[in-house]
Amino acid sequence: MLGENDGPSMLSYAATGAQFGIGFFLPFVVVTFGMAAVVQEMTVRLGSATHRGHAELIFGRFGPFWGWFSLIDLGIGNFLTLITEFIAIRAGAGFFGIPPWAGVVCALGLLYSALLTHRYWTWERIILALAVFNLVFVPVALLTHPNWHSVGHAFLTWKPLPGGLTQNTLIILLADIGATVTPWMLFFQQSATVDKGLTTKDIRFGRIDTVLGAALAAVAAVATILATSVLFTHHMSTENYQAAQFAEALQPLIGHVGAALFALGIIEAGMVACVTISASSAYAFGEVARRPHSLNLPIGQGRAFYSVLFLCAAVAAAIVLIPGLPLVYVVLFVNVIAVLAMPPALVFLFLLVNDREIMGDLVSPAWANVLATAVVVILTGAGILFGVSVIAPHFFALLGGK
Amino acid sequence: MTGKEQPQVPLAPGERDLVLSSLEHDQLAGQKTQPVPRRRLNGPEKFVVWSLRIYLLFMLAVVLYQVLHGTH
Numbered sequence: 390m391l392g393e394n395d396g397p398s399m400l401s402y403a404a405t406g407a408q409f410g411i412g413f414f415l416p417f418v419v420v421t422f423g424m425a426a427v428v429q430e431m432t433v434r435l436g437s438a439t440h441r442g443h444a445e446l447i448f449g450r451f452g453p454f455w456g457w458f459s460l461i462d463l464g465i466g467n468f469l470t471l472i473t474e475f476i477a478i479r480a481g482a483g484f485f486g487i488p489p490w491a492g493v494v495c496a497l498g499l500l501y502s503a504l505l506t507h508r509y510w511t512w513e514r515i516i517l518a519l520a521v522f523n524l525v526f527v528p529v530a531l532l533t534h535p536n537w538h539s540v541g542h543a544f545l546t547w548k549p550l551p552g553g554l555t556q557n558t559l560i561i562l563l564a565d566i567g568a569t570v571t572p573w574m575l576f577f578q579q580s581a582t583v584d585k586g587l588t589t590k591d592i593r594f595g596r597i598d599t600v601l602g603a604a605l606a607a608v609a610a611v612a613t614i615l616a617t618s619v620l621f622t623h624h625m626s627t628e629n630y631q632a633a634q635f636a637e638a639l640q641p642l643i644g645h646v647g648a649a650l651f652a653l654g655i656i657e658a659g660m661v662a663c664v665t666i667s668a669s670s671a672y673a674f675g676e677v678a679r680r681p682h683s684l685n686l687p688i689g690q691g692r693a694f695y696s697v698l699f700l701c702a703a704v705a706a707a708i709v710l711i712p713g714l715p716l717v718y719v720v721l722f723v724n725v726i727a728v729l730a731m732p733p734a735l736v737f738l739f740l741l742v743n744d745r746e747i748m749g750d751l752v753s754p755a756w757a758n759v760l761a762t763a764v765v766v767i768l769t770g771a772g773i774l775f776g777v778s779v780i781a782p783h784f785f786a787l788l789g790g791k
Numbered sequence: 792m793t794g795k796e797q798p799q800v801p802l803a804p805g806e807r808d809l810v811l812s813s814l815e816h817d818q819l820a821g822q823k824t825q826p827v828p829r830r831r832l833n834g835p836e837k838f839v840v841w842s843l844r845i846y847l848l849f850m851l852a853v854v855l856y857q858v859l860h861g862t863h
Contacts, residue, residue, distance in 0.1 A: 441827065449827035458844065722858055729850045733843040740836065747827060769846065776853045 394523050394606045395666075396477020396659030397470070397720040398568030402610050403635045403655075404721075405561055406617035411540065412548035414565065418610045419544075421569040424767070426603035427760045428570060428735065429578050431742045431753065433595035436582030438751045443579040445676035447737050450747065459737060460677055466730050467573050467670045469723045471705035474666065476716045477659035479709055483633035484652035492656075493706045500664050500702055504695065509584050509684040519661045523609045525654040530612035532643040533619045540615065556778040560721055563771055567724035568610070570768065572734040573669045580672035584683050589751065609654075616643075616651065663702060671698035725775065732769045735761065 405414045432443065439446055444463070448456030475493055482492030503515045550558050587595060617635060619642050633652060640648035668684065671694050675682020680693040688695055708714075739761050742753045753761070777784050832840060 439827070446827060450830050451832065452829060455832075455840070462847070718858070722854060726851070726854060729847055729854070733840070733847055736840055736843055740832075744830070746830070769843070772846070772850050776850055779853050779857050 394520075394568075394609050394658055395470070395474055395662030396481075396655060397473040397564075397724050398610070399526070399613055399655050399658045400477060400480075400635075400720050401561070401564040401568045401724055402613035403617045405565055406614035407620040407635065407638075408561065409551050409558070410618050410621040411543045411614060412546075413543075413550050414614055415540065415543045415611055416547045417562075418565055418569075418614065419607050421566050422603045422607040422610070424566075424760075424764045425569040425574065425606075426599055427757065427764060428738070429574065429599045429603070430596055431738055431757070431761065432575050432579040433582050433587070433599060434592055434751055434753075435738070435742050435748070436579040437587045437589050437592050437595060438748050440583055440588075441579075442583050442672055442676040442682075443576045443738070444673040446579075446741060446747075448677055450741065450744070451737070455737070456677065459734065460673060462730050462734060463572055463576055463673055464670065466571070466727060467666050468701060468705060469726060470571070470573060471663065471666050471670075471701055472708050473720045473723045474659040474663045475706045475709040476720055477655050478663070480633050480716065481636075481652045481654075481656035481659065484636045484649065489710055493709060496656075496660055496663060497702060497706055499660060500667065501699065503664055504684065504698070507685060507687050509581075512684045513581075513585070516661060516664055519657060519664075521605075522657040523654065523661070524605065524612075525650050525657070526609050526612040526616060529639075529643065529647050529651045529654065530615040532647040533616055533639075535615050535618075554774075556775075556782060559771075559775050559778050560725060563728045563775055564721050564724035566768065566771060567727035567731075569606075570731055570764065571727040572730050573666050575734055575738055576673050577665050577669035580669065580676070580682075584672070584685070592751070613654075619643075663705075667698045667702045670701050671695070728768055729772045729775075732765050732772070735765050735768070739765070 402418065405418075435446070436442070441449065444456065444460055447459050475496065478496045479489045479492050482495075483489070487495075503512055506512055506515070550562075552558060582595065616639065620635075620638055623642070636648040636652040636655075639651055643651075672682050674680070674697045675691075675694045678693065681691050682694045683691065686694065709716075739753075739758070742748060743758065745752050
């Protein structure tokens with residue numbers, strides 16, 4: 390779950406804090422992690438009970454027609470997200486004066502070297518060690534000397550959206566939801582559960598793992614919003630900032646070390662997600678094409694699996710180096726697309742975890758179904774609101790927004 | 792398993808059973824060999840799935856419009 394705090398997620402949180410402060414968004418972001426934990430628990434249960442990845446299960450249970458729909462959604466979503474991870478790495482590296490090509494090549498090198506161990510166990514620990522670095526945003530937030538009274542007040546009162554509901558606030562809202570609840574997360578977590586060899590006996594530990602990861606990821610997200618909220622209180626215009634610019638803007642307020650930690654945190658977030666998203670695509674490909682798909686495989690035996698993984702990452706990295714690409718714009722809209730693609734993916738998850746024929750007694754309890762339905766309704770509603778804001782831009786003005 | 796590739800040796804049926812039985816206790820590896828039974832979506836399920844499919848396609852068109860509009 391800590392890997393869910395990817396590069397575009399951290400950039401979304403940074404933009405959130407800098408543009409809107411903490412009043413509405415601190416509790417909102419914690420709620421989104423609650424939603425993500427509910428969904429991830431389902432994938433752990435499903436993977437442990439069926440010993441199959443998500444793509445394989447949709448193909449097997451509902452047939453290739455629906456299987457291909459889900460796989461195409463995942464493939465497009467994963468590829469777009471992978472591009473944004475390299476954007477984050479490139480932007481973070483920019484703070485240290487590292488040329489874009491060098492940052493991207495180093496990231497690819499790290500991604501490939503993590504795979505050379507040919508063991509899921511070792512790979513997972515390398516990724517976990519990297520993911521813990523996500524908490525670097527906590528000291529950055531502390532360096533801004535947050536007003537703890539205001540922070541407590543924000544959580545207890547949950548203030549309304551500053552400036553009302555506008556298209557800009559809606560994009561940030563969707564980007565923050567898309568930062569935590571994404572289709573690749575479903576596919577990756579279930580495939581990883583299977584690759585790790587979890588069984589029904591391990592579900593309890595899977596749940597603890599999921600909740601702990603969600604809590605740590607929420608801490609990092611809240612810390613990022615807190616860190617950049619000082620830019621909001623200083624009334625700095627940050628609408629078109631990239632990671633390097635957030636770090637540069639923070640430098641006079643928190644010093645060079647704090648700003649450097651912020652930039653490193655963005656690089657780390659992009660790096661971890663590069664590895665997990667490309668693995669998610671490769672798992673799904675292997676499951677559907679019935680090719681060996683495991684991080685335990687030597688390169689020779691998992692040629693197709695590793696080829697997909699390498700190729701996805703390499704092409705996404707190359708795209709990021711195209712001159713003049715509107716990077717911030719791409720990041721925000723990819724997160725929005727992730728939110729839009731989530732409800733169809735969630736419905737299949739919902740059907741599978743309530744399928745007594747494959748789940749037995751492990752079908753979802755009523756409370757989990759209520760929560761999952763609420764997640765689908767919230768995500769769909771947020772998407773529809775976004776559509777309305779584009780088609781009828783004056784609609785929100787009628788509701789009292791700007 | 793090491794980084795160096797090991798030659799693959801085909802398992803005899805008896806050996807395969809032995810491997811599965813030793814893994815079965817911890818990983819239930821043999822369950823993967825049983826196909827998942829096919830299930831057809833019922834009416835309401837088809838309605839929800841198709842509705843969300845149409846929703847997704849429509850919203851992607853909206854995003855594309857917004858991106859093109861924004862870049863101009």
